[in-house]
Amino acid sequence: MVRIKSDEVDRDNSVDKVEQILQGAMQEFLQNGYAGTSMDRVAVAAGVSKATVYSHFQDKEGLFKVLLEQLASKKNNSIFGTEPIGKEPAAVLHHLGTKALDLMNSDQEHTAFMRVLIGESGRFPELAQICVRAMIKPVAETLTQYLAAPELNIPDPEATARILLGALVHFHITQDVMHGRDIIPMESDRLIDALIHLITKRAD
Amino acid sequence: MVRIKSDEVDRDNSVDKVEQILQGAMQEFLQNGYAGTSMDRVAVAAGVSKATVYSHFQDKEGLFKVLLEQLASKKNNSIFGTEPIGKEPAAVLHHLGTKALDLMNSDQEHTAFMRVLIGESGRFPELAQICVRAMIKPVAETLTQYLAAPELNIPDPEATARILLGALVHFHITQDVMHGRDIIPMESDRLIDALIHLITKRAD
DNA sequence: GTCTATAGTAAGATAGAC
DNA sequence: GTCTATCTTACTATAGAC
Incomplete structure (x- = not known):
């Protein structure tokens, strides 16, 4: 025995x-x-x-899928931890944008994850969709809530959320993922300030 | 003989x-x-x-590099053919955004190119930089010119160009490259209208 | 210049010992 | 459950015929 x-x-x-x-x-x-x-x-x-x-x-494919699904749920919570809506929208957006860019910038694991996820999205379409559902959709919905604040007076908060998200993520892709920092240099603050300016359109 | x-x-x-x-x-x-x-x-x-x-x-790596460099210069000219600045900025931007999204959307080759370029940017960093220089930089500069139009009154046209470009490309990445169309559906027109609204801030 | 054939290596996956 | 050793296949790259 x-x-x-x-x-x-x-x-x-x-x-x-x-x-x-x-x-x-x-x-x-x-x-x-x-x-x-x-x-x-x-x-x-x-x-x-x-x-x-x-x-x-089971095999290489099974291991890969389990790994990426686990990473997708991990990365989701890390970047946009649900932020208390304390301050005014402009301050909240500035804080969120800065935090998101800093996190993506400093996290080599996240950069590599983006490469693999996008690179393998042709071979593993259903996996890419899982990550869209787990990572992009919740963030877009959270941003939509912020942008729906009456004082911002945004006619289409959902589409505007996609713009905001796209600007931040694409900035990360060009500067970090694709190593473009020296070719098209730009401070994160400039991007975020320009975003805030567009969204909180000075009605002055 | x-x-x-x-x-x-x-x-x-x-x-x-x-x-x-x-x-x-x-x-x-x-x-x-x-x-x-x-x-x-x-x-x-x-x-x-x-x-x-x-x-x-010479070898597999050499073939790959030649191919991607050739594709980079081809894709550059195809998406943003230098547009005559005939109309008012809002109309030009609407036209450019629609055209860019339509082209990226309908071109399977471009979608696959994005996957490979981003996916291999870890293994071939200098290749990714070449593509940033050949594809992203010129487009960003062209957009900056448009956004510098006095009537738009944009304080940082360069950063705003990056936002505009990022919104369009990231939209393509989520909807087409990552097969997110069914998970986070959105019409291209909504994104473009929201962009135009942000940029041509109604001073009414 | 172009081909067929092949050398040499590394891959995914499993059998069988413990 | 975990290991070592192995089977089979497919890969990169080249040699040699024409």
């Missing part, structure tokens, strides 16, 4: 291994993309054997 | 082959990315042998 009856130990070990594997997979997939990553390297990065990887995940 | 002395035939054949190879390489690289593409498939798609591919291009 060598078999272990208790689920406790069994499950704990499994969870640890699964966590290790996902950690190694993240490192490799985010750095090299889907096709550029080998299961051998994932196993090495995770500190387990390749057979162990296959005992916890 | 079977050798051909004239350079004409020789050069024409070479150019044809090079063109064939680039065509096949485009098909494969845009569909499967860099790591996901094999030189065997490129050769088949181009209708030549693999050895012929290697006789015209």
